[in-house]
Amino acid sequence: MLEKIILDGNLVANDIKEGLKERVVQLKSQGITPCLATVLVGNDPSSATYVKMKGNACARLGIDSRRIHLPETTTTEELIKTINDLNDDETVHGILLQHPVPSQIDERAAFEEISLDKDVDGVTSWGYGQTALGFGVYPSCTPAAILKIMEYYNIETKGKHAVVVGRSPILGKPVSALLLNKNATVTTCHSYTENLPKLVEQADIVIAAVGKPSFIKGDWLKTGAIVLDAGYNPGNIGDVEYESCFEKASAITPVPGGVGPVTISMLLKHTVDSAEKKLAQFV
Amino acid sequence: MLEKIILDGNLVANDIKEGLKERVVQLKSQGITPCLATVLVGNDPSSATYVKMKGNACARLGIDSRRIHLPETTTTEELIKTINDLNDDETVHGILLQHPVPSQIDERAAFEEISLDKDVDGVTSWGYGQTALGFGVYPSCTPAAILKIMEYYNIETKGKHAVVVGRSPILGKPVSALLLNKNATVTTCHSYTENLPKLVEQADIVIAAVGKPSFIKGDWLKTGAIVLDAGYNPGNIGDVEYESCFEKASAITPVPGGVGPVTISMLLKHTVDSAEKKLAQFV
Missing domain, CATH: 3.40.50.10860 (Leucine Dehydrogenase, chain A, domain 1)
Known part of the structure; x- marks a missing residue:
């Protein structure tokens, strides 16, 4: 049986925040x-x-x-x-x-x-364009969080097929762009997509960014797929049906405690990055 | 047998240029x-x-x-x-x-x-971001030409699966973005993509934007696929192997005489659009 990994966002978030503490102290001392x-x-x-x-x-x-x-x-x-x-x-x-x-x-x-x-939250079209072309400074925080979780857990993206369900300007589109820049093959799906389960079934990596509770079902997944759930619907429910997806996946983010806490940490990190850039202008 | 359509870029280009003539005259008169x-x-x-x-x-x-x-x-x-x-x-x-x-x-x-x-050639990251988020004014000319050809020939994009082979900043990425905004499901492929023929086989619409002569083979295609070839390699050779792809496709752009002439027309159109905007500022 495959080892099953819960992608614990609180661990990743704490790691990011630990790294920021000293930087904030340094900034304040200056x-x-x-x-x-x-x-x-x-x-x-x-x-x-x-x-x-x-x-x-x-x-x-x-x-x-x-x-x-x-x-x-x-x-x-x-x-x-x-x-x-x-x-x-x-x-x-x-x-x-x-x-x-x-x-x-x-x-x-x-x-x-x-x-x-x-633009530390990555909402401007200019910031989006820079991110998509590979030199963005502050990508949208949720997409950045998704990539950070994969980096933390050593999840390979190169050559993998990522299927992104959703195409919003601050989630589906930028996470597709970031994954493409990390050498994944990327399919972006949305409300007009036909036969979504058949597409999701091909994915090595599934990104749920659709905003519908428990929308993605376990029987859509390839055995061993990696599932990152950016959904956060009323009642702390993600965009994937957790129990059935947990069964099929090799790694999965919980909701809550998955992408959410890392998103906030990325916002903090971008703010500290920006303050450091400001300081560099003075020096 | 399916009707086979040659997507004649010169027809589309002439149509665009006819529309521009009177606009240029009007501008000059002012x-x-x-x-x-x-x-x-x-x-x-x-x-x-x-x-x-x-x-x-x-x-x-x-x-x-x-x-x-x-x-x-x-x-x-x-x-x-x-x-x-x-x-x-x-x-x-x-x-x-x-x-x-x-x-x-x-x-x-x-x-x-x-x-x-x-930025009438659509090369800036800001222009790219606006295009990808759906309100760009001057998308890159080759992607814009591809969409224009599909519009001219009434090729439906909504709900169709488009597979884009290539991810350059002025071709693969923006054409993926434009197709996504036209409600296609979009898969973007590149040099790290595994099992490319299997992905291309699923495509209703194939965009060849890879820059390798005769790279995409007819036996990769689904019967009836629509093929748009943005390649232009030495010797007037496109990115698709024309004869074998012609056999399988329901519609295909030739090289030369396909995407190329429309690309130039889009550049002219964007220049006229920009001049009209300038005039509007004076009025």
Whole structure:
């Protein structure tokens, strides 16, 4: 029988955070405190929770967080003004605009306004393009987390067939791009894909990024497939049907405790990276 | 027996150019002559030929071309200076830096310097990112040509499985992105892909973008597959083995006379688009 590996995201996240501690101390000793600005618009309770978690994660590492909460009725212009102020603020090293924003706002226009050097959440088209062409500095945090987990567990990507289920701008598309750059053969699937189970069955690596609870079934998988589940649906349920996929997979991320905690750690890492770049400009 | 269609690029190119003629006349009547600047560095004879072809195609439509030829010994800094001058020149609407440049030059750095609004050849990472996220203005010309040919011949992409062989920044990657945005399921293959024939065999649509003469064989194809060959190797040979692929395919581009002429037409179209945008700023 194959050895079965649970890809424990908390282990990976702790490893990343351990590596950041000393860097934060060093930065502070030179007069710079890394600072992540989080922008929350409106009253979505899940979004409020996410922003709070990110702020708390910053605090535990000694990273400042600037929490900006705008009302439900904010206009695109007002949001862009806020982002521009943060772009101009030399004490802010990263900007996170929490998705989703209220429907009257042009979210894409707001994302695009974030300065490339502060786009630590990897939402701008420019940052995406750089990532896809292989020289991006801050890829989207969830795709970066997925790659980090594979690196931590020595999962080979070269020549492997990765099937990505989902094509969102901050998850399916960039994780496809990162895997392609790591020499995987990549198939990107979505709601119009025909015969999805037959495609998933060919995958050495399955990335679930579809946003539907327990969507991917164990009997779709090739025996021994590696499964990374970026889904996080109400009730702490991932995009894969865990029990049946666990049976077939050789390695699988749990939900919770898989991709989620690593995503937050990547956000912290990018913020520290950005602060170090700022310091390098002074020296 | 299936009807077999030769996807005639000259027909598509002529259709595009017919549509541009009146637009060029209109622009000129308002005092603007669309202008494409071509930058050729060094003495590569193929590159010189390509640049000349593009200049001639401009001339036939009444589009100005500004041909800049820099010596083989040009540095990255000198090339960037030239590009910046063209960025600043209000009479220039598009900039094409002919690939490849001599090896001492950082080609990517030079591409990145081109203003987004003059990047009519779709080489910048920012333009690539916008294209991949679905709101790009000037996608790379060869990928745009491939999509245009499919549109002209009413080839459905939604739900179809497209297999792209190649992953270059101006061909394999952007054509994968465009097909994904047109609701195809997309598999991107490359030199590390294992069992390529088995993947190609699943394709409803095959995009050959690998740069190896007669690389893709007819017996790899599913009967009735649609084959678009972006290859153009010495001796006018494409990336697909034409005779054997012709037998299996339901539709196929010839080489020459397939993707090539449409690519040049897309470059002209983007230059005219850019000139019209410039005019709109004045009005």
